[in-house]
Amino acid sequence: MKSTKIFSLFLLILCLGFTSCKKDDSISDGNQQILIPDSFSEYFGNEISRDFLGTVIDKNNLPIEGVTITIGNETALTDGNGVFIIRDADVNQRFGYVKAEKAGYIHGSRSIVPSEGTNKVNIMLLEANVIATINSGNSETISLTNGSSVSFDGNFIKEDGSAYSGSVDVIMHHLDPADDNMTQQMPGMLYAQNTDGAERMLQTLGMLAVELRGNSGEELNLAEGSTSEIRMPVDASLMSIAPATIPLWYFDEVNGYWKEEGQATLQGNMYVGTVSHFSFWNCDIPAEAISLCITVIDEEGNELSDMNVKITSATFGTTNGNTNEKGEVCGYVPSNESLSVNIYLNNNCNNTSLYTENIGPFSTDSNITIVIPNNSEIIQETVIGTFNTCDGDPVSDGYVKLAYSGKNNIGYVTDGEFEVNLIRCADNTTFSIKGIDYNNLQFSPEINYTFTSPITNIGVISACNSIEEFIQFTINGSDDYIAIDDILCVFYINWDGRHTLYIRDNETNGNACIEITVTLDQDSYLGTYNYGNINNPGFIPLGECIGSNGDSSNSPMTLNLTSFGEVGEYIDINFSGSLIRIESDGDGSIEDSIVGVAHVLRDE
Numbered sequence: 001m002k003s004t005k006i007f008s009l010f011l012l013i014l015c016l017g018f019t020s021c022k023k024d025d026s027i028s029d030g031n032q033q034i035l036i037p038d039s040f041s042e043y044f045g046n047e048i049s050r051d052f053l054g055t056v057i058d059k060n061n062l063p064i065e066g067v068t069i070t071i072g073n074e075t076a077l078t079d080g081n082g083v084f085i086i087r088d089a090d091v092n093q094r095f096g097y098v099k100a101e102k103a104g105y106i107h108g109s110r111s112i113v114p115s116e117g118t119n120k121v122n123i124m125l126l127e128a129n130v131i132a133t134i135n136s137g138n139s140e141t142i143s144l145t146n147g148s149s150v151s152f153d154g155n156f157i158k159e160d161g162s163a164y165s166g167s168v169d170v171i172m173h174h175l176d177p178a179d180d181n182m183t184q185q186m187p188g189m190l191y192a193q194n195t196d197g198a199e200r201m202l203q204t205l206g207m208l209a210v211e212l213r214g215n216s217g218e219e220l221n222l223a224e225g226s227t228s229e230i231r232m233p234v235d236a237s238l239m240s241i242a243p244a245t246i247p248l249w250y251f252d253e254v255n256g257y258w259k260e261e262g263q264a265t266l267q268g269n270m271y272v273g274t275v276s277h278f279s280f281w282n283c284d285i286p287a288e289a290i291s292l293c294i295t296v297i298d299e300e301g302n303e304l305s306d307m308n309v310k311i312t313s314a315t316f317g318t319t320n321g322n323t324n325e326k327g328e329v330c331g332y333v334p335s336n337e338s339l340s341v342n343i344y345l346n347n348n349c350n351n352t353s354l355y356t357e358n359i360g361p362f363s364t365d366s367n368i369t370i371v372i373p374n375n376s377e378i379i380q381e382t383v384i385g386t387f388n389t390c391d392g393d394p395v396s397d398g399y400v401k402l403a404y405s406g407k408n409n410i411g412y413v414t415d416g417e418f419e420v421n422l423i424r425c426a427d428n429t430t431f432s433i434k435g436i437d438y439n440n441l442q443f444s445p446e447i448n449y450t451f452t453s454p455i456t457n458i459g460v461i462s463a464c465n466s467i468e469e470f471i472q473f474t475i476n477g478s479d480d481y482i483a484i485d486d487i488l489c490v491f492y493i494n495w496d497g498r499h500t501l502y503i504r505d506n507e508t509n510g511n512a513c514i515e516i517t518v519t520l521d522q523d524s525y526l527g528t529y530n531y532g533n534i535n536n537p538g539f540i541p542l543g544e545c546i547g548s549n550g551d552s553s554n555s556p557m558t559l560n561l562t563s564f565g566e567v568g569e570y571i572d573i574n575f576s577g578s579l580i581r582i583e584s585d586g587d588g589s590i591e592d593s594i595v596g597v598a599h600v601l602r603d604e
Helices: 040-044 236-241
Strands: 025-029 032-036 047-057 068-071 074-077 083-092 096-101 108-112 118-124 130-135 140-143 149-152 156-158 167-175 191-193 199-213 219-222 228-233 245-252 257-267 270-275 280-287 289-298 307-313 317-322 328-334 339-345 355-359 366-372 379-389 398-404 407-414 417-424 430-437 447-450 455-463 470-475 479-483 487-493 499-505 514-520 527-531 538-541 557-564 570-582 589-601
Touching: 047 068, 047 096, 047 407, 068 083, 074 083, 083 096, 083 398, 096 118, 108 118, 130 140, 149 167, 199 228, 228 280, 245 270, 257 280, 270 280, 289 307, 307 328, 317 328, 339 366, 355 366, 379 398, 379 430, 398 417, 430 455, 447 455, 447 557, 447 570, 447 589, 455 470, 455 570, 455 589, 470 514, 487 589, 499 570, 514 557, 514 570
Parallel strands: 047 118, 191 257, 289 366, 379 455
Antiparallel strands: 025 032, 047 083, 068 074, 068 096, 096 108, 130 167, 140 149, 149 228, 156 219, 167 199, 191 199, 199 219, 199 280, 228 270, 245 257, 245 280, 257 270, 289 328, 307 317, 307 339, 339 355, 379 417, 398 407, 398 430, 407 417, 430 447, 470 479, 470 589, 487 499, 499 514, 514 538, 527 557, 557 570, 570 589
C-alpha cells in the first residue's frame, strides 16, 4: 500500500529555540489577530553555529561523490561514500539551509531546524535528464508519461536578464507525495511564507521541478511577461482531500523556503495553474502549526534512540521521524488537531507498530513523553570506539560508517572518539564498521564485528588506507598496540581432528606482537567463542611487547569470528576480556582489560 506524504518533513531536533521579534503587521484569523514580522527571516531566531554531517545519494540509493555542499559561507565536497562534514556553519536557531549541487543533477537542498551536536542530513539528487529540446520563438508543450506537462511561449532569458535565442533543453521531474522517496528528493522542507508574510507548514499534493538550459549549458528562465501553464496529476489516494482550487508555491533557491504565488484549479485528476518563472512548483494546503517534541522511553525510564515515530492527522496525513540519542524527535504538527502516534523499530526487522496512542489537540508548542511497554524486539545497541590517524593521533574530523541489516548508520568522530546508537534485530548480531579520516582523506578497512550487548567497544581503528591487514588491540583502554606487517594466518586440522586457526604477528613493529589460537566449531566456523585456557582457544601476548613472560593460560576472553575467507581472503576477529599475565620478574600476576581486532589475509 502506498503511504501518503504530508505536511512537513519531521525534523530531528533537540529543541525549537525561538526568539520573539517585533511584529508590526497582522492578519485576522477568525477572532484572533496573528502578528507577522516585518521580515520573514525574523521567524528564524538568532544566528548560531552548528556542525553538519550528511549523505548525498541518487535515486538508486548509491552515494554521489563530488557534490558541492553549501551552508551559509561554508562549503565542502562529498567523498566516495557521498558523505560531507561541515563544522561551525552559521545558521539560525529555527532555520538552516543546506544546498547540494553537481553537474548532471538538478539543484538539491534540505532545510532543517538545527539541533545541538551534529545535524544529520540526507539528500537524494535527481538526474538532470533532458526530456525534450525546444527552440526559442516557438510555442510548445512538453509532457511526462504520467500526464504532467509544461507549456512554453518561446521567450526565454539568461540569468543576467538578457534575451536568449537558440535551443532550450527542458529538464523536468514530477514528485508524487505517495512516493516514499519524495521527502529526500524535494528541496528545503515543507515550510513556507504565504502572501501575507506569515509562516506556514504545507501539505503537498504534488510538485513539479523544471530547469531550462541553453545550448552552452547556461541556466535559462521565462522572459519577463511570459507565462507557462503547468499540469500536475493528483495521486488517487489524495483525491478525497484535493480542493477545487489550491495555492501554488515556488521554492526560493536563494533563501531555502517556499513562497506562495498564484493558484491551481482541479480539472479531473490534474491541477492546472499558470506560472511566470521556474524552479520547483508545489500544490499545497497551508496550515498553522505548533512544534511538538516527543521523548520515547521504556518502562525503566531508559531513553530509546533510533525509534521511528509516525504522527497522523485525519486532515493533513502522516509524517515521521527517528528519535535521537536522547530518545527525542521534534517537528511541526497542525495546531488544534487530534493526532495518532505509532512507534516502530527503525530497522529491517519488523514493520509492525509496537505502540499506538492518541494525542492532542495542541494549541501551543508542547513536549510529551511516551512510555513503550517492554518488548523483546527492542534491542538497543551502542557502539563506541577510538578512531586514529595512521600516525596514531586522534582523528579530528571524520566519521564512521556502521553497516547493519542493509542500513548505513553514520557516526561523527570528535577528538578521535565515536558513538553510534541503533536498534538491532534479535537474530542478527553482526555488523561492520569503516572509518573515514575526512581531513587526511584516508580510511580504515571495513571490519566485521559482533555486538556485545548493550555496549560494544570495538577499541581502536586506524585510517591507513594503504595497509592490507593488521592486528590491533588496546590494554586498559589507553595503551594501543598495532601490528601491520608480515602477519601469519593459517588454518589446519590437528592430529586429533581439531580445526584450528592460528594467527601471529611475526614482526613486532616496535611494540606490538600477539598470537591467537582458535579451536573452531566444525559445524560453523563463524560465531562466538568463550574460553579460560590456552587450548580453547588462546591468546599469548609476547613478553617483549607488554612485559609478559607469555603465560596467559587463565585469561577469560571472548572471541567473535565474523568472517572466514578462503586462502587469500580476509579473516575478521574481534576480541575482549581480561588478560592475566605474570609480571616480568616472575613475582605475582597482573590482570588487565584487553579489546582488539584482527583483519588479516589467510595464508593457508
